[in-house]
Amino acid sequence: MRGIDPGMLPIERESNGISIRKYQPGDSAAIVEAVQESVATVGTWLDWCSNGYGRSDADAWIAHATAQWDEAGMFAFAVVDATSSDYLGGVGLNQIDQDNRSANLGYWVRQSYESRGVGTQAARLAVGYAFELLKLSRIEIVCAAMNRPSRRVAEKTGARFEGLQSGRLSVHGQALDAAVYTITAPAARRQV
Template identity: 30%
Template sequence: MEMKVNEQTVLRPFYTTDAEAFYRLTMDSKAHLRAWLGWLDHIKDVSDTEKFIQSTHHDLKETGGYLKSFAIVHEGEVAGTISFNELDLTNRTGALGYWLGEKFQGKGIMQACCRCLLYYGFETIQLNRIEIKVAVNNTKSKNIPEKLGFTKEGRLREKEWLYTTFVDHDVYSLLKREWTQ
């Protein structure tokens, strides 16, 4: 399954052959991403990335065939990832998570990818509600739900442990009836 975001970008499943490139992207962006991603220090070598990619293939079994995690491929390079970190088919809700390598940021890639995944979530999976939870000081990431018409619902206090401190998250949501393609 591959989804065309625009002329330069596609969302597709991770392939085992992506492991080296995705690992390198993670390591090259580590200092930049570490402020917002608490799992980076657990990535020690390419085998950790291989395990992540293998786990994305198991998602299909638990979701009845819906892919949850996508590689963002921009101009032929793996640029990051976007996924439904939470997917509750019974209640028709999902929660998006995403990150881009540092050299790919500031080009509108993630906003376009989120728009594509909103379509997938609302039209293909038939979700009613999609959430984005983001650290309160992560202004770049918060811009995405705000630009896409999400409603800020509130704040989750001390939601995530980031290496040395707890951080609060703002919660944004978009309902299918509010979504404009």
């Protein structure tokens, strides 16, 4: 991002027992375990979450996430338990538009930690990172309209529902309607 050196940004944030941190090479085994556990839930909405996901996929993801972080193209975080360091899922800021100071927010939580507030807490930490450190002014969350857990996280994070978009997402080769939510930085809301 213009004027921001990714190497100078903090690589971890913590609140209420949840930590988000930059992915590390040693995360591969934990990612694979979480993905395999979550095929029936997360895999319904995200194509990459499948029985075929393995160590090489996790290694490739970590390498991609690290390279994109270093280029300020994407900020992907591992979501971990702040005490045990157990891997709970992922959250990230992608599709960063520097000119308009906006980005997309994505998240997923492993099946055994769903409905515990992990996704909401991780999303809040990532939104804070976006507004406070990256100086973004708008975050967009796009999820399948029928994905109630993801929509609940968006709502609990304070995102405003902007509407449905026909066929916006492709999941398992099928066009799905998407629910679009936005969060704007407090300073951006005042400049009307």
